[in-house]
Amino acid sequence: MAKILPPNVSEAAFRSFVAAAQNVVGKPYVFLDPDWDLTAYQDQYATTPKEMHQASAAVAPANLAQVQGILREAKQHGIPLWTISTGKNFAYGGPAPRAAGTVVLDLKRMNRIIEVNEKHAYAVVEPGVSYFDLYRHLQKIGSKLWIDPAAPGWGGVLGNLVDHGAGYTPYGDHLLMQCGMEVVLADGKVVETAMGALPGSKTTHLYKYGMGPWADGLFTQSNFGVVTRIGIWLMPEPPGYKPYMITYENEDDLHEITERVRPLKLNMVIPNAATTVEMLWETAVQTQKRDYYTGKGPLPDSARKKIREDLRIGVWNFYAAAYGPPPIMETNIEVVRDVLASIPGARMYFADERVGDVGWEYRERLMRGVPNMTEYNLMNWIPNGGHMDFSPISPVTGEDAVRQYHLIRDRCNKAGFDYIGEMLVGWRDMHHIFCLLYDVSDTDEKRRAHALFDELISAAADAGYGEYRTHLDFMDRIADTYGWNGGAQQKLHQRLKDQLDPAGILSPGKMGIWPKGRSPEVQS
Amino acid sequence: MKRAIIPLVLGLVLAAPATLTAAPDGAALYVQHCAACHDRGPQHPGTVRLADRWPQEASLLDRQSLPVPFVRFIVRNGLNLMPPFRPGELNDAELQALAEYLDAGPHSQSGK
Numbered sequence: 001m002a003k004i005l006p007p008n009v010s011e012a013a014f015r016s017f018v019a020a021a022q023n024v025v026g027k028p029y030v031f032l033d034p035d036w037d038l039t040a041y042q043d044q045y046a047t048t049p050k051e052m053h054q055a056s057a058a059v060a061p062a063n064l065a066q067v068q069g070i071l072r073e074a075k076q077h078g079i080p081l082w083t084i085s086t087g088k089n090f091a092y093g094g095p096a097p098r099a100a101g102t103v104v105l106d107l108k109r110m111n112r113i114i115e116v117n118e119k120h121a122y123a124v125v126e127p128g129v130s131y132f133d134l135y136r137h138l139q140k141i142g143s144k145l146w147i148d149p150a151a152p153g154w155g156g157v158l159g160n161l162v163d164h165g166a167g168y169t170p171y172g173d174h175l176l177m178q179c180g181m182e183v184v185l186a187d188g189k190v191v192e193t194a195m196g197a198l199p200g201s202k203t204t205h206l207y208k209y210g211m212g213p214w215a216d217g218l219f220t221q222s223n224f225g226v227v228t229r230i231g232i233w234l235m236p237e238p239p240g241y242k243p244y245m246i247t248y249e250n251e252d253d254l255h256e257i258t259e260r261v262r263p264l265k266l267n268m269v270i271p272n273a274a275t276t277v278e279m280l281w282e283t284a285v286q287t288q289k290r291d292y293y294t295g296k297g298p299l300p301d302s303a304r305k306k307i308r309e310d311l312r313i314g315v316w317n318f319y320a321a322a323y324g325p326p327p328i329m330e331t332n333i334e335v336v337r338d339v340l341a342s343i344p345g346a347r348m349y350f351a352d353e354r355v356g357d358v359g360w361e362y363r364e365r366l367m368r369g370v371p372n373m374t375e376y377n378l379m380n381w382i383p384n385g386g387h388m389d390f391s392p393i394s395p396v397t398g399e400d401a402v403r404q405y406h407l408i409r410d411r412c413n414k415a416g417f418d419y420i421g422e423m424l425v426g427w428r429d430m431h432h433i434f435c436l437l438y439d440v441s442d443t444d445e446k447r448r449a450h451a452l453f454d455e456l457i458s459a460a461a462d463a464g465y466g467e468y469r470t471h472l473d474f475m476d477r478i479a480d481t482y483g484w485n486g487g488a489q490q491k492l493h494q495r496l497k498d499q500l501d502p503a504g505i506l507s508p509g510k511m512g513i514w515p516k517g518r519s520p521e522v523q524s
Numbered sequence: 525m526k527r528a529i530i531p532l533v534l535g536l537v538l539a540a541p542a543t544l545t546a547a548p549d550g551a552a553l554y555v556q557h558c559a560a561c562h563d564r565g566p567q568h569p570g571t572v573r574l575a576d577r578w579p580q581e582a583s584l585l586d587r588q589s590l591p592v593p594f595v596r597f598i599v600r601n602g603l604n605l606m607p608p609f610r611p612g613e614l615n616d617a618e619l620q621a622l623a624e625y626l627d628a629g630p631h632s633q634s635g636k
Contacts, residue, residue: 031611039601040608060612087610094607106612128613132560153560286566358566373560376569379605386605 001034004056006079006101007518014056017077017103021059024069029109031058041087041104043096045386047438047446047453048473053096055082058104064228068188070105071226074505075186080515081105082507083226085127085159088152091389091435092163093472098509110228113137115205121145122179122205122233127158131371138234145234146369148172151362153371158230162220164469166424166431168366170271170323171235173426180204180231181216186501191215191225205231221469222493223507224500235369242329243321243364244336245354247314249345254316254405255398258423258430260339261318262396265425269332270320272367274425276401277317281420281435283307284381285374286358289418298413313359314347321367378420378435386440388449390456392465394423394430401430407459408434415452416445431468457481472509476520479512548618550625555635557614557622558584561606563634573604585631595623 005014022030031037034054041055059081061067074081082097083105089095097104111128116138123134123145131149134157138145148167150160161174171177181193194210195203208214219225248257257276264270280299292303299307308314318340322329341348354360362374379385390408394400401423409419412434421434434456438449453474460467461481470478482489493513497504504515514520561570562584575582584590596619602608614622625631 028615029612036600037611040610042608044602044605044607058610058612087613088607090607095610106610108610108613132556362567371560372567373569374567376561376605377567377572380569380572384604 001038001051001054003032003034004051004054004101006056006103007099009078009101013077014079017073017079018057020073020077021057021070024073025059025061025066029060029062031060041095041097041106043090043094043472045090045094045388045440046096046473047386047388047450050096052100053093053098053472054100055097055104056101058106060106060109062109064110064182064184064190067105067107067110067184067226067228068190071184071186071188071505074103075503078503078505079103080505080508082510083107083223085162086130086154086156087159088130088154088156089159089163090152091387091471092469096472098472098475098507102508105226107226107228114229116141116143116145116234117205118143118145120206121236122231123157124180124205124229124231125157126229127156127227129157130154131157131160135369135371144237146171146237147234147371148174148177148369149366149371151366151375152373154373157232158227161230161232162227164221166273166426167369168273168275168363168424169235169369171233172273172424174232175217175220177233178216178230179206179208179233180229181219181227182229183219183225183227185225186503186506190228205233218496221511223510223513224496226506238323240326240329241321241323241368242333243319243351243367244333245349245360245363246318246340247312247347247349248316248318248343249314251315252402253314253343253345255402256343257316257318257340257398258396258401258425259398260343261425264336264339265396265427269335270425271323272321275319275363275422276425277319277422278405278419279304279308279313279315279317280381280418281378281422282313282317282359283311284418284420284437285362285377286311287381289381297416298418311357311359314345317359319363319367378437381418381420381437382439384439384441385437386446387438388436388453388471389469390434390436390453391467391469392432392460393468394432394465396425396428396430401432403463404432404460404465407463407465408432408456411452411455411459412436415448415455417449417452475509476512548621550621550623551631551635553614553618553622554584554625557609559634570606573606581630584626585629585634587626587629590623590626590629592620592623592627595626596620599623 042050080102082102084095085107087095107127110126112126115124131153134147148169148171150165166172180196183191193216195201195207219227261274293299322332394404412419424431438445467478564583571582581587599609
């Protein structure tokens with residue numbers, strides 16, 4: 001790839017910034033070679049040309065002072081920075097910046113686990129700490145605390161949380177479990193939020209809200225500051241853990257499953273992510289499409305039936321777990337069995353009945369906080385598989401579940417793709433995750449995948465559903481769907497951006513928030 | 525002249541702890557960065573993908589030949605579903621140690 005410059009920055013100014021950045025972090029930690037260092041800052045699964053999100057450079061500070069130093073130099077030289085932590089945000093753009101030419105501020109080297117507090121059950125981590133890192137550390141020190149990993153264990157504890165990610169244990173709402181934040185503003189000022197603002201505070205990681213407005217949320221899915229440290233509550237290892245799976249025979253069962261799951265979640269009979277998985281997700285994590293079908297387009301019904309028999313799965317497959325003292329677990333499971341396994345054709349399984357089942361085993365690990373990478377097997381479903389996730393939020397009702405399922409699956413199949421999806425029920429919502437798989441070596445397939453994604457955004461918004469997170473290419477599009485009252489919320493974001501980052505150096509375009517006058521619409 | 529050399533040598537010796545760090549441990553780096561995808565078994569997506577081309581050596585642990593330059597290139601550029609690894613997360617010295625570990629395979633056990 002050719003070298004590029006940040007937008008509206010002269011080569012002289014860029015060179016001056018690079019020299020200053022090298023001075024701050026050391027020459028080995030400023031990356032400039034587009035054919036070596038910077039290839040790894042691309043989105044491996046992009047459906048659009050990689051040049052659209054090519055970094056001009058990357059800078060990797062090792063500590064807070066170096067972050068401040070880089071922000072100072074960026075402001076002075078007018079250089080936009082795109083902040084990443086572990087940089088594994090694949091399906092949503094990976095480590096690549098939204099706008100070509102942006103310099104990546106790579107926080108992976110800030111990988112200290114600053115504290116593990118066994119008594120109060122929390123950890124304090126920097127942005128570079130992955131789920132694997134934290135898990136291994138807890139194992140090493142003999143901790144009795146669990147983590148809550150996202151499905152790919154190489155993800156970042158902090159990065160996933162500030163992108164509103166979720167997991168599969170009872171602590172799966174990651175932002176809810178965050179307590180205490182250190183953030184660097186664009187002018188270099190360091191802020192400790194909430195209780196941490198009190199000098200000598202004894203409760204920085206014990207009470208989330210402090211006094212006054214809770215500012216932490218402003219620094220999630222945003223570009224108002226650089227989060228350099230968080231506290232994260234960890235679940236004490238329970239005295240018992242019993243995962244289960246319930247298979248369902250009919251496509252139409254989705255309605256009844258969802259209706260019956262809602263009260264079980266609202267009343268906390270099911271304490272973790274109650275996940276209803278469509279059969280192709282189960283299939284793709286353990287087999288390849290060519291094993292059942294070598295034609296073009298979506299898998300035919302005849303193959304789907306054979307798969308269900310081979311893998312002992314249903315059209316829908318429900319996963320959750322019981323936690324706690326055995327008598328409580330058994331009571332809860334009895335309730336779940338009565339409510340969910342009484343749907344005609346349903347069958348309930350426990351661990352001893354799924355030995356050697358790859359799909360079961362990785363979920364069994366995730367629901368007890370053991371990170372792994374098995375879900376990446378999804379991309380082995382087809383040769384050269386890449387993916388983007390389309391993730392609308394739904395009410396927990398049968399009607400909405402079925403409507404969303406058809407809204408996505410019907411368009412997906414029509415566009416020639418398999419529907420690979422799951423629905424995770426949290427407190428009051430359902431995350432519908434559609435993993436759009438395509439062949440990254442096939443230009444036409446990538447074009448069609450991109451067009452499908454675009455179509456889904458409109459169809460979902462028209463039906464009253466918004467996405468909770470998205471890929472770089474669709475941030476503006478989805479931000480625009482949140483346009484009630486003349487885009488009042490977007491305008492609020494813009495006012496905050498203008499005040500907190502008047503020079504516009506932090507992550508331009510993140511979630512559709514641009515520095516004043518620099519959005520693509522203004523420039524075109 | 526001799527007096528000038530002694531302080532210089534002494535200075536180098538005293539400076540050593542600050543400038544030299546322990547050599548990267550390729551085996552540990554394999555566990556940290558590679559094992560979750562490339563250990564043996566169908567739960568490891570890299571192993572599943574590579575079984576197409578190397579059915580008997582699908583896990584990197586079992587590969588007879590993984591030349592250092594090849595490993596270095598794949599790690600920085602990615603292959604199939606494997607995204608590239610950034611120098612910010614795996615620097616060149618670590619990458620070299622990792623590549624040498626893989627080049628020295630096969631290995632009976634992850635990280636050994």
